[in-house]
Amino acid sequence: MDNLWIVFLTAIFSSTIILLYRNRSRIRSSPSSSLPLGTLGWPLIGETLEFISCAYSDRPESFMERRRRMYGKVFKSHIFGSPTIVSIDAEVSRFVLQSDSKAFVPSYPKSLTELMGQSSILLINGSLQRRVHGLIGAFFKSPHLKAQITQEMESYIQKSMGSWRDDHPIFIQDEAKNIAFQVLVKALISLNPGEEMEFLRKQFQEFISGLMSLPVNIPGTRLYRSLQAKKKMVKLVGNIIQERRNINQPSMVPKDVLDVLLNDTSQLLTDTLISDNMIDLMIPGEDSVPVLVTLAIKYLSDCPAALQQLTEENMRLKSLKAERGETMTWSDYLSLPFTQTVITETLRLGNVIIGVMRKAMKDVEIKGHRIPKGWCFFAYFRSVHLDESQYDWPYQFNPWRWQDKNISSCSFTPFGGGQRLCPGLDLARLEASIFLHHFVTQFRWVAEDDSIVNFPTVRMKRRMPVWVKRRRDHS
Numbered sequence: 001m002d003n004l005w006i007v008f009l010t011a012i013f014s015s016t017i018i019l020l021y022r023n024r025s026r027i028r029s030s031p032s033s034s035l036p037l038g039t040l041g042w043p044l045i046g047e048t049l050e051f052i053s054c055a056y057s058d059r060p061e062s063f064m065e066r067r068r069r070m071y072g073k074v075f076k077s078h079i080f081g082s083p084t085i086v087s088i089d090a091e092v093s094r095f096v097l098q099s100d101s102k103a104f105v106p107s108y109p110k111s112l113t114e115l116m117g118q119s120s121i122l123l124i125n126g127s128l129q130r131r132v133h134g135l136i137g138a139f140f141k142s143p144h145l146k147a148q149i150t151q152e153m154e155s156y157i158q159k160s161m162g163s164w165r166d167d168h169p170i171f172i173q174d175e176a177k178n179i180a181f182q183v184l185v186k187a188l189i190s191l192n193p194g195e196e197m198e199f200l201r202k203q204f205q206e207f208i209s210g211l212m213s214l215p216v217n218i219p220g221t222r223l224y225r226s227l228q229a230k231k232k233m234v235k236l237v238g239n240i241i242q243e244r245r246n247i248n249q250p251s252m253v254p255k256d257v258l259d260v261l262l263n264d265t266s267q268l269l270t271d272t273l274i275s276d277n278m279i280d281l282m283i284p285g286e287d288s289v290p291v292l293v294t295l296a297i298k299y300l301s302d303c304p305a306a307l308q309q310l311t312e313e314n315m316r317l318k319s320l321k322a323e324r325g326e327t328m329t330w331s332d333y334l335s336l337p338f339t340q341t342v343i344t345e346t347l348r349l350g351n352v353i354i355g356v357m358r359k360a361m362k363d364v365e366i367k368g369h370r371i372p373k374g375w376c377f378f379a380y381f382r383s384v385h386l387d388e389s390q391y392d393w394p395y396q397f398n399p400w401r402w403q404d405k406n407i408s409s410c411s412f413t414p415f416g417g418g419q420r421l422c423p424g425l426d427l428a429r430l431e432a433s434i435f436l437h438h439f440v441t442q443f444r445w446v447a448e449d450d451s452i453v454n455f456p457t458v459r460m461k462r463r464m465p466v467w468v469k470r471r472r473d474h475s
């Protein structure tokens with residue numbers, strides 16, 4: 001029996017040595033680049049637990065920071081079930097984001113890909129992705145949409161703020177979320193607030209609660225319920241598509257993203273792809289803008305000098321417009337210089353999206369680092385945005401830093417970059433500008449204590465309660 005054990009242990013020992021040797025020689029066989037330093041952690045779970053425990057803290061980037069000191073700005077790890085190359089090197093991340101789908105494709109948790117389906121814009125690649133991305137991006141930049149959406153955003157915001165009562169608490173996060181959903185659904189499928197909108201909102205909440213669930217799709221599971229909710233939403237959009245197809249005459253000026261995709265003549269877009277994508281497009285837009293607005297108000301509440309300058313700038317424009325009897329336009333909002341620096345600084349410090357994930361489709365070499373085929377690549381923007389070699393006093397909210405800084409550098413990527421640069425970025429900035437304009441010109445407020453939670457998504461722990469009082473100094 002003892003002999004058997006010795007044979008068994010010797011076999012394991014020698015095969016381990018052979019495996020180690022083979023791995024070493026494989027890495028050496030690529031002389032120009034090597035796998036980044038780092039550790040893959042425990043079997044199966046890798047370093048996921050440490051990543052998550054840091055992510056829940058108020059310094060999620062401490063996971064990256066510790067490894068940067070040991071291994072440099074690009075290192076290997078094993079998180080969320082996959083060996084991963086993590087990059088907090090802005091140049092390396094930019095290279096990956098600019099690569100095409102032959103080198104890298106998006107990578108999301110399995111529950112998310114199940115919910116989105118194979119034809120979702122967030123998952124498709126190549127010419128189809130470029131086509132859909134281009135159409136949506138162009139529509140969000142069109143003068144017609146800009147004029148229309150500015151008015152609609154104003155009316156939703158005014159309606160919401162009109163119901164606020166003096167000396168009562170308002171939960172900024174909830175208010176912003178409510179408004180952002182209305183704006184999004186209007187821009188996508190032209191639905192107005194009402195019964196159908198409420199139905200959609202309810203189903204959408206059910207749908208997204210499965211985004212981070214176990215990937216098990218059987219009746220009773222979270223994922224199953226989410227998929228059922230998606231089916232109901234797709235059906236509603238399908239009916240709208242049918243109504244528009246029945247009209248049989250494409251609208252000359254598309255009034256929403258649905259029109260844009262229906263009018264496309266490339267033959268690439270089926271009705272199923274379009275209706276699925278109307279729902280999937282709500283995922284990136286629904287939560288990010290309210291978080292941006294909420295964080296801006298949190299930072300302003302803690303920085304009276306910035307709040308004062310922002311208020312003065314917005315008051316000036318409001319008076320000017322009133323004097324001239326003009327209404328505010330898209331470009332009025334986006335040309336408020338200090339307001340824009342406040343939004344930019346909020347995007348930097350708040351890191352609404354901490355980073356993006358890709359999967360390597362072949363072995364890729366960047367700046368001497370090898371990214372093996374099949375591995376994930378995690379471009380972690382948060383560490384770059386909080387890097388003191390890029391930003392003085394990076395943890396301080398300092399909108400003035402942007403007065404002489406270039407926002408189009410690769411060390412500032414809140415909206416990603418390359419092929420998948422967020423097509424909703426102007427819309428997001430506009431919505432935040434309109435909200436801030438109406439909030440600071442109509443109200444004074446006192447914020448209650450609240451703190452930022454960073455995982456699984458960024459949000460305020462108590463939904464940012466503020467006590468509001470209508471300004472008497474300005475009608």
Ligand code: HEM
Pocket residue numbers: 106121122129133281282284285286288289292352353356357413414415416417419420421422423424425427428
């Ligand atoms: C503060 C607000 C927002 C932030 C910080 C943000 C951030 C991002 C980032 C980082 C990406 C890149 C994802 C990747 O490379 O894998 C992205 C993609 C995307 N965003 Fe946004 N986003 C915001 C608002 C919006 C809005 C309002 C919409 C409107 C529908 C939108 C629609 C999209 C879409 C469709 C994509 C995917 C593009 C593609 O893969 O081709 N986003 N966003």
